[in-house]
Amino acid sequence: MVQHLGLVIGHHHPCRLSPLQASGDGQTGLIHVAPHRGRSHEQIDVAVVKQADGVVKAWRFFQDEARLSGRAKHGGRVRGGSVIVVWRKGDQKPVHLTLHDAPSATRGRSTPVKKPSLVIVGMTGLTSSQVERLSALKDEVDAGLDALLDDAEAAGGGQVVAMARHVLMSGGKRLRPVLFMLSYDAAGGVDRDYVMPLALAFELIHTATLVHDDMNDDADERRGRQTLHLEAGPEKALIAGDWLFVQGFGLGGRYPERVVRLMADCCADIAVSEFKQLDHIDDLTTSPEDYLDIVRGKTAGPFAAGCQSAALLAGCTEEQARNFRVFGEELGIAFQLVDDLLDLRGSPDMGKPRGVDVEEGKMTLPLIHALTLSHGSDRATLADLLASFTEDRWDELMAILERSDSLHYVELLVDLHLERAGQALRAAGSGAAADLMVGMLAEIGSRTR
Numbered sequence: 001m002v003q004h005l006g007l008v009i010g011h012h013h014p015c016r017l018s019p020l021q022a023s024g025d026g027q028t029g030l031i032h033v034a035p036h037r038g039r040s041h042e043q044i045d046v047a048v049v050k051q052a053d054g055v056v057k058a059w060r061f062f063q064d065e066a067r068l069s070g071r072a073k074h075g076g077r078v079r080g081g082s083v084i085v086v087w088r089k090g091d092q093k094p095v096h097l098t099l100h101d102a103p104s105a106t107r108g109r110s111t112p113v114k115k116p117s118l119v120i121v122g123m124t125g126l127t128s129s130q131v132e133r134l135s136a137l138k139d140e141v142d143a144g145l146d147a148l149l150d151d152a153e154a155a156g157g158g159q160v161v162a163m164a165r166h167v168l169m170s171g172g173k174r175l176r177p178v179l180f181m182l183s184y185d186a187a188g189g190v191d192r193d194y195v196m197p198l199a200l201a202f203e204l205i206h207t208a209t210l211v212h213d214d215m216n217d218d219a220d221e222r223r224g225r226q227t228l229h230l231e232a233g234p235e236k237a238l239i240a241g242d243w244l245f246v247q248g249f250g251l252g253g254r255y256p257e258r259v260v261r262l263m264a265d266c267c268a269d270i271a272v273s274e275f276k277q278l279d280h281i282d283d284l285t286t287s288p289e290d291y292l293d294i295v296r297g298k299t300a301g302p303f304a305a306g307c308q309s310a311a312l313l314a315g316c317t318e319e320q321a322r323n324f325r326v327f328g329e330e331l332g333i334a335f336q337l338v339d340d341l342l343d344l345r346g347s348p349d350m351g352k353p354r355g356v357d358v359e360e361g362k363m364t365l366p367l368i369h370a371l372t373l374s375h376g377s378d379r380a381t382l383a384d385l386l387a388s389f390t391e392d393r394w395d396e397l398m399a400i401l402e403r404s405d406s407l408h409y410v411e412l413l414v415d416l417h418l419e420r421a422g423q424a425l426r427a428a429g430s431g432a433a434a435d436l437m438v439g440m441l442a443e444i445g446s447r448t449r
Contacts, residue, residue, distance in 0.1 A: 126439045133436060137181055140192075141174045144200050148247065163232055163240040164247075168207050170225050177203045179331075180306040182437050183324050186429030189314030197251040198313065201263065202306045204248035209270060211241035216278065217360060259309045266305035273297030282361040284371055284383055291365050292333070300332025311428070323428030330421035331441065337414045338447050340364035341407060344398070358389050358397070365413070369406040378403060418445050 126134075145168055153161045177199030184195040213219075214227040215234055221227060229237035245267075252263045273294045280286045280294070307328030311321040344366055346354035357364050367386065374382055382400050385393055401407055418441045425437055 126436070126443065130436050130439060133432075134178060137178045138174045140181075140196070141177045141199060141203065142169070144196055145169065145203065148200065148251075152247070159236070160240055160243050163228060163236060164207075164244055166225070166231070167211055167222070167228050167240070168204070168244070170222070172203075172207070174203060176206060176302060176306060179303065179328070179437065179440075180310045182433045183307040183310040183328075183429070184314045185433035186425070186431060186437060187311040187314035187316045187320070187324060189310070195310055195313050197254060198259070198306070198309055201248040201251035202302060204244050204251070205263075205267060206302060208241045208244035208248065209274075211237055211244065213274075215241075216274075255309070255313065259312055262305045262309050262312075266301050269297035269301045273301070277362070280363050282387065283363060284386065286363040286368055288365065288368055288372075291363065291368055295333055295336045296329065299336040300329045303328035303332035303335070316428075320428055323424045326424035327421045327428065327437075330417045330424065331444070334414045334417040334421065334441075334444060337365060337410050337417070338444055340366055341410055341414075342447065344401065344407065355389075355391070355394065358386070361386070366401055366406040366410050369409050370401050370404040373404045373406070374400060414445055418442075 149157075149161055149165050149168070152164075180199045180202060181192065181195055184192075189195060210222065211228050214222055215229045215237060219227050220230060227237075228240060231237075232240070249263070253260055273296075276290070277294050277298065280290060304325045305328070308321045308325035311324035312318075316324070340357070342354075343357045343364065344354060358367070367382075370382055371379065378400050381396065385397050385400075389397075422438055422441055425434055425441075429437070
């Protein structure tokens with residue numbers, strides 16, 4: 001196993017990056033860098049290269065890889081969210097390091113920066129073959145989305161397609177579509193081409209909700225890029241989001257009525273939950289039940305509907321597919337709870353800033369729990385903090401959360417929901433795909449520790 005990896009970025013030009021200095025024994029290694037901040041081609045997957053004397057020079061990646069020819073002219077920069085993966089041939093657990101930018105010292109509800117979606121970047125609990133499979137599935141999704149956009153552009157889509165491409169191909173990790181394809185495999189599906197439009201449909205719909213969310217939140221930035229409504233104006237951004245919804249339903253509409261209904265109900269629940277969340281902004285009376293109602297519709301619902309739909313397409317009975325739905329819903333709840341914790345703790349290895357939800361007035365479960373259990377001066381102080389939050393009061397906030405044991409409480413709930421997800425999956429699916437899905441549950445849980 002490589003014992004140490006150091007990365008120094010000295011220049012903005014990708015062909016003049018400083019060396020990657022790694023100590024090892026000269027065995028085969030893999031470097032994966034994604035995404036960068038620049039123009040298109042948000043992700044670069046660099047093939048296996050040889051380490052020579054423990055030093056790999058980054059410029060050779062761009063020089064040696066034919067498919068990256070012309071890349072230098074973009075002058076992109078490797079920035080927040082970059083992932084470095086190194087392993088020796090035969091190793092079971094890759095070593096993962098992640099680059100990140102220093103968090104901004106400027107905070108305020110008037111100009112929020114959307115935090116990156118929770119993704120699994122430290123897959124140290126999975127085997128190298130499992131990591132490779134996830135990467136291959138993501139590549140399939142990216143290729144499918146790219147082909148869809150190319151076809152729409154060729155058909156005269158013009159600026160609306162360009163705007164959709166701006167947000168759709170800006171570095172998302174494709175967790176949802178990857179999970180839906182794995183669900184299809186775990187349920188016994190054999191024709192990957194049959195389920196791919198479903199996976200793409202949910203990703204298009206998910207991205208459409210992000211465009212509209214950014215408008216509602218007046219966010220400045222998402223995934224390291226300026227939000228669509230600031231770049232092109234709210235009127236065009238709204239239309240681009242609508243276009244993404246239409247494309248998603250166009251793909252999903254080819255399936256049996258049962259699957260189409262699951263997608264329609266899912267989207268309706270997203271809208272209802274979004275309304276509820278807006279109504280509960282800065283609402284200190286928000287209950288845990290209110291919170292879970294919102295999460296089930298907005299975050300867990302798409303996971304549940306996608307996994308259930310994939311299982312039905314694989315030929316499962318309604319009862320069997322129901323287990324996949326439970327898996328998706330429980331995973332989705334845990335996913336949101338972990339995101340809540342990371343919002344309070346930050347996540348340097350993911351470039352995730354802290355306190356975005358606090359600044360936006362969103363009532364996450366740790367805050368709700370603390371408000372419920374705190375009394376007297378702590379309750380009054382917490383209410384005052386949330387009503388007019390500023391960065392200089394961060395330590396006060398965390399001290400109250402520690403005294404109420406709210407972070408630990410949410411950690412326990414994460415474990416509970418992940419355990420339920422695993423039980424549902426083991427009752428429904430089997431094989432390598434199911435094993436990989438169980439491993440992904442463990443990785444999601446590890447993000448809270």
